[in-house]
Amino acid sequence: MNWVPFEWLQYSFMRNALMAMLMITPLFGMLGTMAVDNRMAFFSDALGHSALTGVALGVMLGARDQMVPMLCFGILWAVLITFVKHHSRMSADTIISVFSSTSIALGLVILARGGAFARYSGLLVGDILSIAPEELPLLLGVLVLTAAAWCVLFNPLLLTSVNLSLSQSRGIRARMTEYGFTVLVAVCVMVSIRWVGVMLINSLLILPAASARNVARSARSYLLVAVGISMSCGVLGLIVSYYINTSAGAAVVLICALVYFVTLPMRRR
Amino acid sequence: MSEMTRRLLRREMDQCRLCRIDVEHLGVVRDGQVLLSDVNLHIHCGELTALIGANGAGKTTLLRALLGQIEHTGSVHHVRGDGREVGAIRTGYVPQQLEFDRSSPVTVQDFLAAAMTRRPVFLGVSKKTRERITRALERTRSADLIRRPLGALSGGELQRVLLALALEPQPDLLILDEPVSGVDSNGLDDFYRIVSDLRRHQHLAILLVSHDLDVVRRYADRVVLVQGTVIAQGRPQAVFASEAFRQVFYSKEAVEE
Numbered sequence: 001m002n003w004v005p006f007e008w009l010q011y012s013f014m015r016n017a018l019m020a021m022l023m024i025t026p027l028f029g030m031l032g033t034m035a036v037d038n039r040m041a042f043f044s045d046a047l048g049h050s051a052l053t054g055v056a057l058g059v060m061l062g063a064r065d066q067m068v069p070m071l072c073f074g075i076l077w078a079v080l081i082t083f084v085k086h087h088s089r090m091s092a093d094t095i096i097s098v099f100s101s102t103s104i105a106l107g108l109v110i111l112a113r114g115g116a117f118a119r120y121s122g123l124l125v126g127d128i129l130s131i132a133p134e135e136l137p138l139l140l141g142v143l144v145l146t147a148a149a150w151c152v153l154f155n156p157l158l159l160t161s162v163n164l165s166l167s168q169s170r171g172i173r174a175r176m177t178e179y180g181f182t183v184l185v186a187v188c189v190m191v192s193i194r195w196v197g198v199m200l201i202n203s204l205l206i207l208p209a210a211s212a213r214n215v216a217r218s219a220r221s222y223l224l225v226a227v228g229i230s231m232s233c234g235v236l237g238l239i240v241s242y243y244i245n246t247s248a249g250a251a252v253v254l255i256c257a258l259v260y261f262v263t264l265p266m267r268r269r
Numbered sequence: 270m271s272e273m274t275r276r277l278l279r280r281e282m283d284q285c286r287l288c289r290i291d292v293e294h295l296g297v298v299r300d301g302q303v304l305l306s307d308v309n310l311h312i313h314c315g316e317l318t319a320l321i322g323a324n325g326a327g328k329t330t331l332l333r334a335l336l337g338q339i340e341h342t343g344s345v346h347h348v349r350g351d352g353r354e355v356g357a358i359r360t361g362y363v364p365q366q367l368e369f370d371r372s373s374p375v376t377v378q379d380f381l382a383a384a385m386t387r388r389p390v391f392l393g394v395s396k397k398t399r400e401r402i403t404r405a406l407e408r409t410r411s412a413d414l415i416r417r418p419l420g421a422l423s424g425g426e427l428q429r430v431l432l433a434l435a436l437e438p439q440p441d442l443l444i445l446d447e448p449v450s451g452v453d454s455n456g457l458d459d460f461y462r463i464v465s466d467l468r469r470h471q472h473l474a475i476l477l478v479s480h481d482l483d484v485v486r487r488y489a490d491r492v493v494l495v496q497g498t499v500i501a502q503g504r505p506q507a508v509f510a511s512e513a514f515r516q517v518f519y520s521k522e523a524v525e526e
Contacts, residue, residue: 037370037373039370150389151389151392152389154383154389154390154391155382155383155384155386155387155388155389155390156383158375158379158380158383158390159380159383159384161369161370161373162369162373162375162380162419163364163369165333165336165338165362165364166362166364166384166431166434167384168336168338169336169338169360169361169362169364169444170362170384212374213372213373213374216374217374217376217418218374218375218376218378218379219374219375219376219379219383219390219391220379220390220391220392220393221374222374222375222391223391224391267372
């Protein structure tokens with residue numbers, strides 16, 4: 001059995017990582033489609049950065065399980081950015097940038113107190129191999145919840161991305177839809193940040209959807225292809241990282257990027 | 270048989286229950302700036318009412334107030350044929366063709382299904398919904414567009430698809446925000462011929478914001494000239510001959526030429 005390509009599966013940390021990957025990647029493939037459609041790539045990047053503050057707050061509060069403070073902070077932050085965006089005349093990218101840098105700086109200030117940042121620097125790239133079996137159910141729960149929410153949010157998001165006032169004229173509460181979506185992204189970012197990393201999480205959201213756009217011809221195929229690309233790149237990246245002994249998250253993102261460039265010439269127009 | 274006739278008649282009356290929309294003393298203030306004040310006008314069913322005016326005169330603001338998308342003072346009453354008031358009415362809206370992401374992989378069918386049903390489009394479109402979409406598109410002579418990507422449509426085609434959507438389900442009031450550019454004159458003519466037919470056969474109240482006085486002259490039954498408030502209204506010929514009209518349009522055109 002030594003020579004077969006399943007050698008990596010004999011280690012339990014690889015099996016756990018595979019399970020985690022199979023739950024994280026469809027999440028991001030799914031959410032990415034509408035993040036791209038609604039031009040929110042920059043916004044989700046800011047949410048990724050906010051995870052740093054989330055972890056920092058968790059550490060500061062001395063919480064044994066940092067997940068709760070992280071989730072609370074992520075949701076609060078997402079709602080706050082969206083609220084300020086709606087109620088300010090300033091351009092969205094400026095506002096997002098302000099929030100993004102604030103959260104990075106705040107996170108660093110807290111985590112680096114007493115020169116302890118080295119302990120948390122792993123957060124920047126994440127480490128999916130360190131996931132424990134008891135952490136898998138949370139991912140599964142989030143995946144199920146997100147898929148359910150997605151069924152409700154997909155049509156309104158699609159319509160709003162084409163024309164805001166048209167969607168409003170058809171009784172869609174566009175703002176509520178946007179808040180719902182941002183909260184969803186925040187939750188997904190927070191539950192996966194330790195495994196994917198602050199620097200890479202946005203790529204995982206944007207790249208599969210961007211690649212899917214190159215080949216998809218309908219909303220249905222867009223979503224299916226995005227999830228498909230995301231999942232296969234995830235598994236492939238994990239295997240590659242095992243054999244060349246490198247960061248799994250980075251390998252996944254690199255393969256996603258490769259898929260993007262390969263599919264780029266397939267664009268119709 | 271007679272029962273059925275009666276039922277049909279009743280349905281007919283239900284559809285035409287709205288007769289007139291009375292807008293009284295409508296005003297809009299935003300950030301301390303008065304955008305519209307004391308707007309008074311009536312929109313009648315079976316008629317095409319055109320809003321005209323210079324850029325920034327408040328036409329789109331008035332539209333958005335009527336759509337309930339921005340706050341306003343004053344009142345809007347929906348009146349039936351017998352003079353009684355109806356509560357909420359159904360409004361169909363054809364937006365100006367704003368910028369949207371034309372590279373998005375969304376077909377006409379996806380778009381209409383997303384607007385018309387709750388079933389998430391990625392699960393596929395049911396046969397029943399597809400038939401409904403086809404019927405809606407046929408009404409605006411665009412059934413052949415159903416499989417096309419939304420981003421690949423010409424300006425005129427997109428207008429017709431948006432109109433089909435605005436008419437499904439059948440509205441009491443149809444609001445058309447005409448595109449400033451992007452639709453060629455053939456497309457424009459097609460579009461307004463369809464709209465004219467609708468007004469006549471479906472007894473719709475139609476409110477049109479237009480920048481094209483030629484279109485207004487040809488298709489409108491009534492014209493409302495807006496400049497912060499209503500400065501002239503009536504039959505097209507009467508408004509076009511008014512002093513207010515001359516001041517808004519001729520002085521400007523003279524400068525442009």
